[in-house]
Amino acid sequence: MSLTEVSFASVVKSQFRYKVKAYLGVFVSLMILQLIAIIFSFNGVSSFGSGSDSFSVTVSRYSANMVITFTFLWAFITAILLTTRAYRYDDFSFVTNRLSGSLSTVLFLLFACAAAGISAMLSSFLLKNIIYFFFTDITLAGGLPQAAPGEFIIGTIATILYVILFSSAGYFIGTLVQLHRFFAVSVPGVIFGSLFIGDQSGLGNVIVWINEFLFSETSFFIFISKIIIFSGIFFVSSFYLLNRLEVRQ
């Protein structure tokens, strides 16, 4: 029996601090993947061309879209990784319960997602510098675009929110897998299966639905609301499910 009373908030805070210091590997994988994505982006995120027997024109378009997409997948997989038993047991270094452990993990994920979103957007400058200084045989059309500060901030917030959504989905799926190994096979099966079946039947295509619901949303405030609602559902569901797990033996 301890004579020291520790509040729930201070436990969460301590666990969050511990995770920020201990889980630096998360940021290393982020860094590696973003650098890989930047290298892949050297070919352009899209290109098209035209020609005849007398001329040939190729246009390559460059942006950090691939870095952002890789960051989404990183968030999804990292969140799954943090739900595994080895990482959940880290919480038992503290006087804790399942809720404080989950909450601190989610706070850490939010922190990591913010860092990932910002670095993904900043990587666009790195990519542009490389193309500008080293790909000198290419004619730069349209000059060097400079997003207005307001636009860049909105883009960065949107990127962070997308990353959070992907991490919340990963956290939820990781939690399901922790509940029962059956989900480790069934969830990817359902996701990829629906993509293939939806592609052939034209119905129920998850990618089309996500594209229309999220990526085509032009109102920033509605977009924020959608992300908060969906991420909230994923995280709260995960808290509920994790609470049902057996205590550590």
Added chain:
Amino acid sequence: MMMSIILLAIIAIVIAGVVKGSGARKQSQWFSGSSTKWFIAGYALFLLASVLIYQLIPKTDEVLKPEITQEEMNQFYNDFHNAAIKGELDSLEGSIKTAEWVFDYDQPKLHLRTKYSNHISVSVVTERKSTNDGTIEAYYYTGVSTAGNIDISNAVSRVDLELDGSTLELMRPEVVERHFAQFIQEFTITQFSEQKRLNNGHHTHIAPEVLYLKIPEELEIVDYANVLWE
């Protein structure tokens, strides 16, 4: 679609491998605890330095116009050819006179052909002068060619002319190969801005070409093809 799903799956597997390999903890199978902090700090500084360097690059005010639509291009083709037949290309908006030649010529017949026996799809319009002044005036007109919203007019090779005896030879000076780069905003920015349409175009429009010849009153042109009007 199927290919993109498979590609996505492969990328996801690679990313999973990197995430698993790095691990979440400071000490992983790839990095020691002390080096991890330095790697992360170095990367952050690298990104911030990139922002600073990018701001120092002098920017030009080159503004790209929205992509020309197929309807607009079709309309321009019609207007261009109508103006060519009427001899009004100088006053047509969008028409550009990029070259002109004057040849001294006093023979009764002129042969017109391509120099290297290859096909050159340029329309030739001739206008007979009211006098036999002993000169052939040639004017080359075209318009703006675009790829997406990029002006590629300079990348499209022009027709050149050479007078060899009694033959006026058309040629393309060289095969032009150009690679353009265009920086576009990230989709998380364009999703909420008006720039989406500007970035999406990927159609190429090559402007029509007309070689306008002003020939002496009694000169006869032979062996030529693709003449619009005489």
